[in-house]
Amino acid sequence: MSCAPFQELLSAALDGELNSAEQAQLDQHLADCSACRSLQERLRRLETGFAHLPEASPPPLRSRATIAPAPAKQGSAAGAAAIWSAVLAAAASAAVLFWNPTGPAPRGSELYFSSHQLLQQHPPEQRLAVSEFRSPPLHGKVLDHGQLAFEIHLDSHQRACKDLQLEVQYDFDGDGQVDRSEVYEAFDTDDKEGWEVYTRRHGPVSQQGEMKDFVGGTLACRLKNASGYLQLRQGNSRLVLPYHLGV
Amino acid sequence: MTSVVSHKDSPTTPTFDEIYQEQARYVYNLALRMAGNPADADDIYQEVFLRVHRFLNTYRGDGLKTWLRRITVNVFCTQIRKQQRETPEEEVGSELSTVEGEPGTLLDAQELGEKLAAALNSLGTVMRAAMILRGVEGLSYQEIADLLEIPVGTVRSRLSRARLQLLSRLAGPA
Incomplete structure (x- = not known):
């Protein structure tokens, strides 16, 4: 009789996955077949190897910075705060600085900054490891008379960071070419502990290219001149793009 | 702070x-x-x-x-x-005749582990994944089937074939 059908039974028996009828069938065959008894022994020995597979050390997490729509409208900020947990008493007062209180609320779609590099807890002398943020592919129509707004919650701790500038680059069609760029007024952080908020106070100090609809393109944000142990508070730091995204 | x-x-x-x-x-x-x-x-x-x-x-x-x-x-x-x-994966068949020999008899546990790691790499991707989820993670066939989104019967047959291929690799020249 061919042993082939019993190979699968031997394997399943090793895993305790045979029903009683199959087990009886296998036992009967094993009683008569020395080749399958030998195979059973070799399979048992093979199993011991799984407990001794070599282990490798994990590589560090890559610097992954994104700007993306919040995963859930209500829970996003709270969720991020819970994860990042760098909540300060100063944050409450910083929140008052939202946008320009005298102007209209910005219109458009929100994108939140997220940086995984902050997990690594860089030593103070190290430059900000992530200063560029890139969006996933975007689709959407530009709003008439809309303008980009942003609030970036930062803390440079006890070292002031001078001339920080937000540069926004638009690649509307995803061809890798920058179709429009904007550079905003510089911001200086202070040398005290506590969150500060970099927002748009005036229009861009320089800009090139026209606004167009996004057709699978991306948005890149760069914090120029970022230095020192500059922390960016996630869950609050965001852009409001003058776009109706997702159409 | x-x-x-x-x-x-x-x-x-x-x-x-x-x-x-x-x-x-x-x-x-x-x-x-x-x-x-x-x-x-x-x-x-x-x-x-x-x-x-x-x-x-x-x-x-x-x-x-x-x-x-x-x-x-x-x-x-x-x-x-x-x-x-x-690049669609090729499934490689295995026969009992290819697993003659006495793999592992002279190997200590660490050596067996290292050779097994190399042999696992010769398996097809899904077969290897099923084998790891069973051999290392100790999951049941149903749990493996749920995770890999394949039928339980497929888990069982692939594990059997995977083991025969591993034995064959371990028995062959290093």
Whole structure:
């Protein structure tokens, strides 16, 4: 009789996955077949190897910075705060600085900054490891008379960071070419502990290219001149793009 | 005072930092064994921690390893589906006649582990993943079937074929 059908039974028996009828069938065959008894022994020995597979050390997490729509409208900020947990008493007062209180609320779609590099807890002398943020592919129509707004919650701790500038680059069609760029007024952080908020106070100090609809393109944000142990508070730091995204 | 300090939602919810510190090695090695090469393993591992970060607030505290394993296998499956669209995997048959010999008799445990790791890399991707989920993770056929989204019968037949191929590799010239 061919042993082939019993190979699968031997394997399943090793895993305790045979029903009683199959087990009886296998036992009967094993009683008569020395080749399958030998195979059973070799399979048992093979199993011991799984407990001794070599282990490798994990590589560090890559610097992954994104700007993306919040995963859930209500829970996003709270969720991020819970994860990042760098909540300060100063944050409450910083929140008052939202946008320009005298102007209209910005219109458009929100994108939140997220940086995984902050997990690594860089030593103070190290430059900000992530200063560029890139969006996933975007689709959407530009709003008439809309303008980009942003609030970036930062803390440079006890070292002031001078001339920080937000540069926004638009690649509307995803061809890798920058179709429009904007550079905003510089911001200086202070040398005290506590969150500060970099927002748009005036229009861009320089800009090139026209606004167009996004057709699978991306948005890149760069914090120029970022230095020192500059922390960016996630869950609050965001852009409001003058776009109706997702159409 | 502004360092990224530990903060807990509840006693059962670990922080991202805690998960990363304690489980990075587990996740990476699971990814490495299933993927069979460091480059794909690194991609899976990086994506797993992105998802952990993104979805930590959905973790319900019901078994961290189970949660991480599910994410890792999901990312792995997404990756192999993408790769299989590009280069469909060939399934290699195996015969009893190829497993003659006495593999492992002269190997100590560490040596067997190293040779087994190399032999696992010769398996097809899904077969290897099923073998790792059974041999290393100790999952039942039903659990493996659920994770890999294949029928239980397929799990059983693939594990059998995987073992015969492993024996064949271990019996052959190194």
